[in-house]
Amino acid sequence: MLTAARTGAAVLSALLLAGAGAAPALADSPSPTATVAVPAGLYGQGDPTYDGVWRQSLALAALAGVHAVPADSAVGWLTGQQCADGGWPSFRPDTAVPCDAPTEDSNATAVAVQALAALGGHQDAVDKGVAWLKANQNADGSWAYNPGSPGDANSTGLTVTALLAAKADPATVAKAGRSGYDGLALFQLGCASPAEQRGAFAYQPDPAGALAANALASSQAALAAAGGRLPVVNTNQVDAAAKALACTAGAAAQPVARADSAEAAAAYLAGQLAAGDQHLMLTLPGATPTPDYTATAWAALSLIQSGHAKQAVGAVDWLAAQGGTWTKGGTDASATATLVLVAQAAQRDPAAFGGTNLLQQLTAAGPALKSAPASPAATAAAKDDKGGVSTLWVIGVGLLIGIGGGLLLSLQRRRGNRDAAGKPGR
Incomplete structure (x- = not known):
């Protein structure tokens, strides 16, 4: 039987599925007017029912990326949300009450694992989260938003990035012989698709099994395909533009090879950004298409991770110019944290991103920091992802x-x- 909270989430998911087919986008959406008291230690002032763990994890990952030390209350709130079996729900209003297992979700768990891994010092919570993700992998190698449902590209991509953050090789995390990378490949459009869609990811196959390119699914899954996690710290540069998927005779029936997945996804995203004035669009039935800030931000992160930072410059510039609309002056903690992650990945100063001090906005949305973010020079002086x-x-x-x-x-x-x-x- 569905709880009230789960029913609300299901309704929001259904609305999104009716259009772009990207239910996990609700985790990035601005929170409704608060009907639940916002707990101490939590970032943001909106209703945390559907995105409490998500926005807290993004905020902590962003702060870790700029070498700030968050308040103990902020970290304690996130670890306190973890269920006994290792998973996280979207929000747990009373931690004295045991979790309802069907309400735990892979998206919340995946970003919580990444945030805690980035902060360091929380290995037990990270290990338990990874164990939960492994236990709830589908037989085809994918992950669903909630356990027991069909897998989707967003949830699978987020889970793969969490495994990478926890140093668990997704190639060895398998169910019935199907690895996490096999699960991710289920949703990527290959040589059977029109040339301009090859490399994209679908949210899920339609009832007939066909795949349709989805902006947010492509952007989040591409980060996993490129071997990334939050915060993105890759500094490798590929001077050449991303290469589109090369298709030969007989390749149409084959899934995109693991070795080609990240480059094909990067080529698709770069093409979409170039065609869309450097941002992606959200299109829902009966609604006027609107800029998709979330998908654009994740596309920039994925391009940077894949080594194509030059092709992400336009999207980063667009986010710098337009991001204030998305963050609502910093009141949307999830959006603000995501922009900090983008700025940090693009090696720009998040304290002066498009004329906005994102760090000030983010820190103002939560409890006082234990220590302030590092200066851009100090951050740049840190070791890169490969220990260089x-x-x-x-x-x-x-x-x-x-x-x-x-x-x-x-x-x-x-x-x-x-x-x-x-x-x-x-």
């Missing part, structure tokens, strides 16, 4: 060596002068 050392760090070390060498030479000269004169040098 940044250019600024190398330059800094070089300067220190140079200064040290100069001081040593000066001391040697002064010592020579002292010895020659028979008295201390000055």
Whole structure:
């Protein structure tokens, strides 16, 4: 029997499914007017019923990305939402009441795992979350929003990124011999699709089994295909544009190969952004198409992760110019946190993103930080994702060596002068 909260989520999901077929988009949507008291420690002031864990996880991941230390109450709220079996629901109003297992969802669990992994120091909660994700994998390798339902690209993509964040290889996380990457491949459009749609991801197959490109599904699944997780910290650059999927005779019946998946998705997203004035659109039946801020942000993150940061520049610029509409002046914590993640991934200053101090807006939406975000220079000086050392760090070390060498030479000269004169040098 559905609870009131689950019924509400089901209605919202049905509305979205009727159009773009992207139910998990509700997790990114602005919260309704608060009918539930906003708990202490939670970011944002909207009703947390449908997005409490989601927006808190994005906020904490964004703060981790800029090397800020959030309040214990903020982290404690998120870990306190975890159920005994390791999963997270969208929101748990009374943590003294055991979780209703069918209301736990992969999206909330996946972003919570990524946030806690990024913060560090919460390995037990991360391990339990990963165990829950493994236990609720479908037999085809995919994941559903709620356990027991058919899988979808968004949930599968988010779960794969969570596994990567927790250092669990999605290629080895399998059910009935089908890995997480096999599950992701179920939703990617290949050589049987029109050329302009190849590489895209569908939310789910239609009743006849056909796949239709979906903006948010493509953007979130592409990050997983490229081996990314939140916060995106890839600094590798590919000068060439993303290569569209190459199709040969007989390839139409084959799924997109794992080796080609990320590049094909990047080519699709780059093409869609170029054709849409550097942003993606949300189209629902009977409604005027509107800019899809969420999908555009995730597309930028995915392109950066795939090494095509140059092709993400236009989308990042568009978000910088238009993002204020999405964040509603910072009152939408989920949107604000997502833009901080985009700015950080694009190596831009989130304290001056399109003339807006996103960090100030985000920190104002939650409890006071234990320590402030690092400056852009300090953030850039951090090690990259593969443990390499940044250019600024190398330059800094070089300067220190140079200064040290100069001081040593000066001391040697002064010592020579002292010895020659028979008295201390000055």
